[in-house]
Structure formats: C-alpha cells, structure tokens
Amino acid sequence: MSNQKKRNFQIEAFKHRVVVDPKYAEKTWNILEHAIHEIYNHNASGLSFEELYRNAYNMVLHKFGDKLYSGLVTTMTLHLKEISKSIEAAQGGLFLEELNRKWNDHNKALQMIRDILMYMDRTYIPSTHKTPVHELGLNLWRDNIIRCNKIQTRLLNTLLELVQRERTGEVINRGLMRNIIKMLMDLGSSVYQEDFEKPFLEVSAEFYRGESQAFIECCDCGEYLKKAERRLNEEMERVTHYLDAKSEEKITNVVEKEMIANHMLRLVHMENSGLVNMLLDDKYEDLGRMYNLFRRVPNGLLTIREVMTSHLRETGKQLVSDPERLKDPVEFVQRLLDEKDKYDNIISSAFNNDKTFQNALNSSFEYFINLNPRSPEFISLFVDDKLRKGLKGVTEEDVETILDKVMMLFRYLQEKDVFEKYYKQHLAKRLLSGKTVSDDAERSLIVKLKTECGYQFTSKLEGMFTDMKTSQDTMQGFYASHPELGDSRTLVVQVLTTGSWPTQPSVTCNLPAEMSVLCEKFRSYYLGTHTGRRLSWQTNMGTADIKASFGKGQKHELNVSTYQMCVLMLFNNSDRLSYKEIEQATDIPAPDLKRCLQSMACVKGKNVLRKEPMSKDIGEDDAFFVNDKFTSKFYKVKIGTVVAQKESEPEKQETRQRVEEDRKPQIEAAVVRIMKSRRVLDHNNVIAEVTKQLQSRFLANPTVIKKRIESLIERDFLERDNVDRKLYRYLA
Amino acid sequence: MRRCVSRKTGQTNSTEATDLFRSASSKASSKEMERTDNLFYSYANKSSGLIDPEGIESLCSDLEVNHTDVRILMLAWKMKAEKQGYFTLEEWRRGLKGLRVDTINKLKKALPELEKEVRRPSNFAEFYSYGFRYCLTEEKQKSVDIESVCELLDLVLGSQFRAQVDYLIEYLKVQTDYKVINLDQWMGFYRFCNEISFPDFSNYDPNLAWPLILDNFVEWMKEKQT
Numbered sequence: 016m017s018n019q020k021k022r023n024f025q026i027e028a029f030k031h032r033v034v035v036d037p038k039y040a041e042k043t044w045n046i047l048e049h050a051i052h053e054i055y056n057h058n059a060s061g062l063s064f065e066e067l068y069r070n071a072y073n074m075v076l077h078k079f080g081d082k083l084y085s086g087l088v089t090t091m092t093l094h095l096k097e098i099s100k101s102i103e104a105a106q107g108g109l110f111l112e113e114l115n116r117k118w119n120d121h122n123k124a125l126q127m128i129r130d131i132l133m134y135m136d137r138t139y140i141p142s143t144h145k146t147p148v149h150e151l152g153l154n155l156w157r158d159n160i161i162r163c164n165k166i167q168t169r170l171l172n173t174l175l176e177l178v179q180r181e182r183t184g185e186v187i188n189r190g191l192m193r194n195i196i197k198m199l200m201d202l203g204s205s206v207y208q209e210d211f212e213k214p215f216l217e218v219s220a221e222f223y224r225g226e227s228q229a230f231i232e233c234c235d236c237g238e239y240l241k242k243a244e245r246r247l248n249e250e251m252e253r254v255t256h257y258l259d260a261k262s263e264e265k266i267t268n269v270v271e272k273e274m275i276a277n278h279m280l281r282l283v284h285m286e287n288s289g290l291v292n293m294l295l296d297d298k299y300e301d302l303g304r305m306y307n308l309f310r311r312v313p314n315g316l317l318t319i320r321e322v323m324t325s326h327l328r329e330t331g332k333q334l335v336s337d338p339e340r341l342k343d344p345v346e347f348v349q350r351l352l353d354e355k356d357k358y359d360n361i362i363s364s365a366f367n368n369d370k371t372f373q374n375a376l377n378s379s380f381e382y383f384i385n386l387n388p389r390s391p392e393f394i395s396l397f398v399d400d401k402l403r404k405g406l407k408g409v410t411e412e413d414v415e416t417i418l419d420k421v422m423m424l425f426r427y428l429q430e431k432d433v434f435e436k437y438y439k440q441h442l443a444k445r446l447l448s449g450k451t452v453s454d455d456a457e458r459s460l461i462v463k464l465k466t467e468c469g470y471q472f473t474s475k476l477e478g479m480f481t482d483m484k485t486s487q488d489t490m491q492g493f494y495a496s497h498p499e500l501g502d503s504r505t506l507v508v509q510v511l512t513t514g515s516w517p518t519q520p521s522v523t524c525n526l527p528a529e530m531s532v533l534c535e536k537f538r539s540y541y542l543g544t545h546t547g548r549r550l551s552w553q554t555n556m557g558t559a560d561i562k563a564s565f566g567k568g569q570k571h572e573l574n575v576s577t578y579q580m581c582v583l584m585l586f587n588n589s590d591r592l593s594y595k596e597i598e599q600a601t602d603i604p605a606p607d608l609k610r611c612l613q614s615m616a617c618v619k620g621k622n623v624l625r626k627e628p629m630s631k632d633i634g635e636d637d638a639f640f641v642n643d644k645f646t647s648k649f650y651k652v653k654i655g656t657v658v659a660q661k662e663s664e665p666e667k668q669e670t671r672q673r674v675e676e677d678r679k680p681q682i683e684a685a686v687v688r689i690m691k692s693r694r695v696l697d698h699n700n701v702i703a704e705v706t707k708q709l710q711s712r713f714l715a716n717p718t719v720i721k722k723r724i725e726s727l728i729e730r731d732f733l734e735r736d737n738v739d740r741k742l743y744r745y746l747a
Numbered sequence: 748m749r750r751c752v753s754r755k756t757g758q759t760n761s762t763e764a765t766d767l768f769r770s771a772s773s774k775a776s777s778k779e780m781e782r783t784d785n786l787f788y789s790y791a792n793k794s795s796g797l798i799d800p801e802g803i804e805s806l807c808s809d810l811e812v813n814h815t816d817v818r819i820l821m822l823a824w825k826m827k828a829e830k831q832g833y834f835t836l837e838e839w840r841r842g843l844k845g846l847r848v849d850t851i852n853k854l855k856k857a858l859p860e861l862e863k864e865v866r867r868p869s870n871f872a873e874f875y876s877y878g879f880r881y882c883l884t885e886e887k888q889k890s891v892d893i894e895s896v897c898e899l900l901d902l903v904l905g906s907q908f909r910a911q912v913d914y915l916i917e918y919l920k921v922q923t924d925y926k927v928i929n930l931d932q933w934m935g936f937y938r939f940c941n942e943i944s945f946p947d948f949s950n951y952d953p954n955l956a957w958p959l960i961l962d963n964f965v966e967w968m969k970e971k972q973t
Binding site: 697698699718721722724725728729735740741742743 | 889890929930931932938954955956958959962
C-alpha cells in the first residue's frame with residue numbers, strides 16, 4: 016500500500032511564437048531617432064510618448080538593446096556637436112548665455128529621452144553595465160561641449176575674468192554665473208574641481224599675493240587688516256552666491272595664507288601702527304580685527320600673544336624698576352592696577368576673553384611684579400593708604416572692588432610671607448593709632464587673605480583684632496573697679512598678645528610719675544584678673560593727648576607720642592633742659608629721642624619746643640626750652656613723629672632677614688613631611704614637592720631647600736642612599 | 748718487648764710532641780703578644796697607660812716617618828683607633844696582629860703593604876670616611892673646621908687627585924659661607940673627585956644632589972676659568 020508513488024506534475028510555459036519582421040529593428044529605430052531629432056528641435060509636441068515608449072520597449076524586448084543604445088549615443092553626439100558649434104559662434108558676453116541656454120535645452124531633451132527609454136534604463140543598462148541615459152547625456156555634454164577644445168579654455172577664462180571683474184568692483188550677472196557653476200557641479204565634482212576650482216584658487220592666490228604686497232607697502236597695520244577682512248568677507252559672500260559651498264574653506268585658506276600668514280610678522284611689528292601701538296592706544300577695534308583674522312592662520316594667535324607678552328613684560332619691568340615710581344608706593348601700585356585694568360579691557364573687548372591670553376597676562380604680571388623685591392611691601396602700603404584715608408566717602412561696593420583688585424596683585428606675589436610681615440606691621444600701626452577708616456573693610460580683606468592662603472596665614476592678623484576688642488572690655492572693667500579715677504579715661508591700655516603683633520623688644524622709658532602711678536594700678540588690676548601673665552609696656556607705640564598753655568595764655572591740646580609726652584612733661588618742672596638731661600630723665604633710646612625732639616623743635620607749625628642752637632638736626636649738646644611763641648590756629652595740634660613711611664635700609668634688611676629665618680623651619684617641615692610619607696625620594700622630586708607645598712606662601716629657592724636638606728642630613732633626619740646618591744632616605 | 752715499649756714510648760713521644768708543639772705555638776703567640784705589649788709599653792705613657800701624642804711622636808721617629816704622614820693615619824685606621832693622638836693597648840694589639848708584626852722593624856717593613864691595602868678601592872672609601880671621623884675629637888662633634896679639613900684632604904686625597912685637592916683647598920680658604928665641614932660634605936668631596944671630569948666639569952649637574960658647597964666650588968672654578 017505504501018509503495019504507491021507520488022507523481023510530479025510539470026506545467027510548461029505557453030510558448031508564443033512571434034514572427035519578427037527582419038527589418039523590424041531598423042524601422043523601429045528610425046522612428047525613435049526621428050523622435051530624438053524632433054526633441055532637440057523643440058518639436059516634441061507632436062510626438063506620442065506612449066508609442067515611442069512601446070517601440071523602445073519592444074526593441075529591448077527583442078534583443079535590440081545594443082542597437083538602441085549605440086544609436087542613442089550616435090544621435091546625441093551628433094546633436095551636441097551642432098550645439099557646440101553654435102556655442103562657439105556666440106560672441107563675447109553672449110557666450111555664457113548661449114552655453115546656459117543650450118545646457119537647459121539639453122537637460123530638457125535629456126529628460127524626455129530618458130522617459131522614452133525608461134525600459135532600457137531599467138533592464139538593458141544594468142544587465143550590460145552601461146552608463147544610464149541621464150548620466151550618459153551629461154558625460155556626452157562634458158566631452159563634446161565643456162571639454163571641447165574651443166570651449167574649455169574660453170569658458171574658464173570667461174569665468175575667471177568675471178570673478179576678477181567682480182573683485183575690482185564691477186557688477187556681474189551673478190545668476191548666470193551661478194547657473195554655469197551649477198552646470199559644472201552637475202557634471203560631477205571632478206569637473207567642477209578640475210575645470211574651475213583649481214585654476215580659480217591659483218589665480219586667486221596670485222591676485223591676493225600681488226594685492227597684499229601692494230597694500231602692505233602703502234597701508235598701516237589697521238588699514239591693512241580692514242582690507243584683508245573685507246576681502247575675506249567678499250570671498251565668503253562669493254561662495255554663498257555662486258560657488259560650491261565646499262569651496263569656502265579653500266578660498267578663505269588662500270586669502271588667509273596670502274594676506275595674513277605671509278605678512279603676519281611684518282604686520283605685527285609694523286612701525287607706528289603694529290600690535291604694540293594698538294595696545295598702547297587701546298585700539299580695541301583694530302585689536303579685535305587682528306585677533307579674528309590671525310585666529311584663522313596657524314600660529315597667528317601665538318604670534319599676537321608673544322608680542323603682547325614681551326611688550327607687557329618690558330613695560331612692566333620699566334614700571335617696577337623706575338626709581339621715580341619707587342618713591343611713591345601708592346602711585347606704584349596704582350599704576351600696576353591701571354595696567355592690569357587696561358589689559359583686562361583689551362582681552363575682554365578685543366580678544367574674546369581668550370583664556371590663553373589671560374594666562375599670558377597673568378604670567379607676565381607675575382614675572383615683573385616679582386622683579387622688584389619691594390612689591391609685597393608696596394602692595395601692603397597701598398592697602399594701608401586706602402584703609403587709612405583713601406576709602407572715605409566711597410561706597411561699600413567700590414571698596415570691595417578695590418580690595419579685590421589688590422588681592423589680584425597679591426596673587427601674583429611669590430613672596431606672600433613678606434607681604435604678611437609688612438601687612439602685620441602696617442595693620443598694627445593702623446589699629447593702635449585708631450586710624451582705620453572702616454572695620455568692615457579691614458575684616459573683608461582679612462577674609463580674602465584667608466580664602467586665598469588659609470587659616471594659618473591670617474590667624475595672627477585676626478588675633479590682633481581680637482586683642483583690640485578684648486582691650487576695650489578690659490578697660491571698662493578697670494575703670495569700673497576704680498571708681499575714684501572718675502569718668503575721664505586718663506589711661507587707655509591695649510593689651511597685645513605677644514607673637515600676634517610685630518612688637519620689637521623695646522626698652523621701657525621712664526614714664527612721668529603721674530603716669531606710672533596709673534600704670535601700676537592697671538598692672539595690678541590686670542594681673543589680678545589674669546593670673547600667670549606678664550605685662551611689659553611698649554612705650555614706643557603709644558600716644559598721648561596733653562593740655563598745654565603757652566606764652567600769651569594760649570591753650571592747646573597736643574596729640575603726641577608717648578615718648579614726646581615724657582619729654583614735654585619734664586618741662587613742667589624746668590624751663591631749660593639739655594639733651595643729656597632729657598636723655599637721662601626719660602631713658603628713651605637715643606635714635607628715638609632724637610627723632611622725637613626733632614619733630615617737636617624743628618618742624619614749622621609744630622615747634623612747641625625751642626632749641627639752641629637753631630638747626631635742623633639734634634645734637635648731643637643742644638638745649639631745649641618751651642617755645643612761648645608757639646601759635647597755631649587749631650586748638651588741637653597733632654605733633655607727628657618724623658618717620659619714614661617706607662622702611663629705612665637697615666630696617667629693610669632686618670625684615671628680609673627675619674623673613675628668611677622664618678622660612679627655614681617651614682622648608683624643613685615641608686621636607687620632613689614629604690620624606691616621612693615617601694620614605695625614599697630623589698633630589699629633584701624633593702625640590703619640586705617642597706616648592707609646590709610652599710608656593711602659597713613664598714617661592715622657595717632651590718639652593719635654600721638644598722641647604723635645609725643638608726642640614727637635615729647632618730641632624731640625622733635624612734641620609735643619602737649609598738648607591739644612588741640622588742636619593743634621600745628618611746630616617747625614622 | 749722492647750719494640751713494644753719503644754713503640755709505646757714512641758706513642759708517648761708523639762703525644763708529648765703534639766703537646767709540646769701546642770704549647771710551643773701558644774708560647775710563640777704569647778711570646779708574640781708579649782713582644783707586642785712590650786712594644787706598646789715602650790711608647791705608652793706610664794700614668795695613663797695609653798700611647799699619647801708624645802708616644803706617637805717617638806713611634807714615628809722610630810719608624811722614620813713624619814707624624815703627619817698619611818701612613819700614620821693608615822696605621823690608626825688599621826688599629827681602628829678611636830681617639831685622635833692616642834692608641835689604647837687593645838687598638839695596638841688589633842693593629843699589629845692584623846699586620847702580623849711584633850717588632851718595630853717588622854712594623855716599619857709592613858707599612859708599604861699597609862698602604863697598598865688601604866689604596867684598594869674596597870677599603871679606601873672606608874679609610875676616607877675614617878679619616879674624617881678620626882678628626883672628631885669632642886663628644887657630639889659632627890663637623891671639622893676648614894683648616895683641619897684642608898690638611899686632611901691634602902693628606903688622604905693629595906697623591907691621587909692633586910689638581911682637584913689644590914683647587915678645593917684654595918676655594919675652601921677663600922669662601923666665607925662655611926666655617927666647618929660635615930661628614931656629608933666630606934664624602935661629597937671624595938665622590939666629586941672620583942666621578943667628575945676635571946677641570947671641565949662636563950658631567951657635573953648642579954641639579955643632582957651634590958652638597959651645595961660643591962655647587963659653589965664649581966661656580967667659583969668656572970668663574971676663574973673665564
């Protein structure tokens with residue numbers, strides 16, 4: 016049963032035998048050829064699309080595709096040769112128009128032919144790997160028209176001439192241009208590039224080479240840049256109007272190279288109008304233009320930056336080393352701030368706030384500010400001046416702005432510890448003489464310093480403020496516990512914590528009896544409330560107000576220093592005192608005494624004492640009298656002490672030495688810290704890490720670090736490795 | 748029987764002989780020791796029991812060398828003498844035993860051999876640093892004054908690095924930054940003479956960890972050369 020076989024059925028195709036007329040192909044092609052002629056002759060309206068399509072279809076179907084295709088090529092070529100002749104014949108300006116018109120015709124014809132031959136396009140062409148009809152039409156156009164001997168060069172020259180005419184300011188038919196260029200692009204990007212773009216770029220390069228040469232000979236830098244910018248814009252505009260968008264980069268490159276890159280150095284250094292002059296004259300517009308143009312070429316911005324940096328360094332160097340400037344620290348710092356403002360403005364308005372330019376600016380400032388070792392002192396003096404008087408009647412925001420700017424300069428300082436030293440001195444003077452204008456401003460600056468350098472940096476400065484506050488409370492307590500002293504506070508004491516204040520170990524002078532009684536009272540009060548402390552009087556830092564009456568019964572209140580008070584009080588008991596007597600009675604150190612006598616006897620308007628013999632300086636044999644003829648239109652007279660605002664040479668060296676001494680333990684601590692964590696480290700890395708750790712306070716000198724390392728080796732904190740002598744080992 | 752006896756005797760003899768030999772050798776060494784000690788006491792100060800500077804002086808004259816001769820320092824090194832100008836008995840024994848000598852004549856003859864031993868590179872660095880430590884006479888003293896350093900330098904390195912030593916000494920005497928030299932700097936000098944091409948300093952890199960004093964020396968030399 017299962018053996019029964021399955022049978023396969025086959026269905027044969029129905030064979031339709033067509034007897035073909037042997038002349039069929041010839042006949043059909045003749046019809047089609049005629050149609051093509053008609054199409055090129057603008058006579059297509061009488062043709063039947065359906066009939067032609069069917070004919071072409073049948074030819075392909077009956078394996079006459081070859082004949083159809085080759086016939087098409089021949090016919091089209093024939094027509095194109097004719098078209099070529101008519102284009103060649105076109106005169107002058109009509110040439111492009113004729114070309115354009117014929118191109119449009121050809122396109123239309125091609126469209127129709129393709130439609131008729133669509134079947135061939137779909138079946139015959141893919142199977143025989145021939146060129147599709149539309150592409151074929153374009154190729155034939157390219158070979159017979161565009162690359163025809165008589166047209167090719169003429170076309171190129173015409174196009175280039177038009178561009179050239181446009182460059183010289185003439186108006187050209189941009190629409191026509193656009194169409195022709197479009198045609199070249201339609202024929203394939205290689206045609207556009209080979210037949211137009213390449214020569215166009217070459218000619219442009221030559222043109223701009225010549226033009227830039229002419230410009231640079233006769234224009235100044237700003238003018239030249241304007242012209243270059245205009246040319247660049249023109250070229251970009253040209254691209255948008257009638258060139259391939261891809262050409263923009265190429266043509267702008269040409270302009271950039273010829274007009275900018277090739278003349279960059281000459282432009283930047285152009286006499287009287289180059290970059291330096293622009294910077295000097297704040298020519299934001301020109302600078303901005305230079306920035307934008309130079310940015311386009313390799314190393315352009317680098318060139319600007321380098322010239323700016325070297326100019327900045329040079330002027331900065333002059334600024335900080337000009338001996339005239341050094342006479343007035345406030346002016347010195349103001350000039351630095353002005354310079355910084357100037358360049359900040361330039362960078363923000365002309366250089367697009369470029370980070371690299373800001374960095375260059377910062378590094379230049381850092382470079383020249385630190386050229387002058389007195390910069391930290393001067394910056395502190397500037398702040399001192401501002402906080403003493405400069406900020407009167409200035410709004411809070413303005414105060415902040417000024418302080419922020421000062422902080423910016425502070426950031427450039429490598430020797431921040433030196434600044435701290437001076438700042439402490441100046442702050443102490445301000446606080447003790449009650450000269451600070453604004454407590455808020457003072458504190459604001461401390462906060463800024465703290466955020467910049469950390470707690471350690473400002474802790475002592477803050478301690479000074481705390482002392483001032485505590486002293487107020489102490490004084491209140493003192494007078495409350497001594498009601499017999501009455502309300503008038505004859506003695507005001509500020510108790511300063513040792514270490515927080517820049518006190519010099521000073522010899523206490525002999526105070527007048529009236530004073531020393533009070534001082535004793537205070538001492539016993541203070542030590543009674545604070546056990547285990549020691550008080551020493553800093554008589555060199557105090558001030559006193561004393562009432563004095565002169566010859567004609569004139570009364571004045573004199574504001575003097577403690578030393579001056581001690582001297583003046585002596586005259587309550589005698590009319591004439593010799594220098595020696597004064598020195599003996601007061602015990603004031605000689606240089607201080609001389610200065611204090613000088614300020615009371617030799618300064619006009621403040622001369623409450625009279626000296627014999629009259630002279631400007633104090634001699635050891637001089638004698639002093641109360642100046643009965645002293646007059647002043649003010650009731651209160653402030654007698655200053657002749658002091659140099661800036662430090663004297665020995666003082667300066669002393670401060671310097673103190674700073675150096677203070678650095679030693681800091682460097683050693685850093686070395687030990689580093690070595691303790693790393694155990695073994697080579698010399699260069701130790702130097703690098705120490706420098707890094709300390710740079711927020713000062714720039715550690717490698718030689719000094721080395722010295723400290725050697726000292727640590729000597730004291731057995733470190734040792735050198737036995738084999739690799741560059742290595743240090745930490746000895747636990 | 749006799750034979751037997753004789754053999755016995757022989758046996759006895761042989762044991763006796765070894766004993767004899769042993770006692771002889773120990774006698775010899777004790778004799779040697781005695782001679783060494785005697786030699787020591789002939790130079791030692793009676794009251795302190797040490798060879799003091801005076802004793803060293805007469806030792807030198809017996810050895811026919813100057814007391815500032817480097818060989819005396821080498822001898823001290825061999826003895827591992829701790830205190831400059833003094834030899835203890837222990838040190839003396841150590842030194843003479845090491846040199847295998849027990850008379851002044853043998854000692855004198857051993858000196859050239861000692862010098863050869865010291866000049867061997869493996870020993871020289873130790874000797875060099877010993878020379879510095881030998882100059883530390885006070886407790887906790889860690890550095891030696893410039894003048895002594897110059898003399899010592901001349902003594903220990905003079906024959907090997909004449910030019911370097913001359914310039915170094917000249918520099919040490921004119922500079923004012925350092926009044927004393929510590930061990931680290933001292934070892935630096937030796938390393939410098941050994942490693943650095945002189946007088947062009949072509950392989951001297953101040954960024955390496957040379958002691959600062961050598962940086963300064965090289966700078967001084969370069970200034971001099973221009």
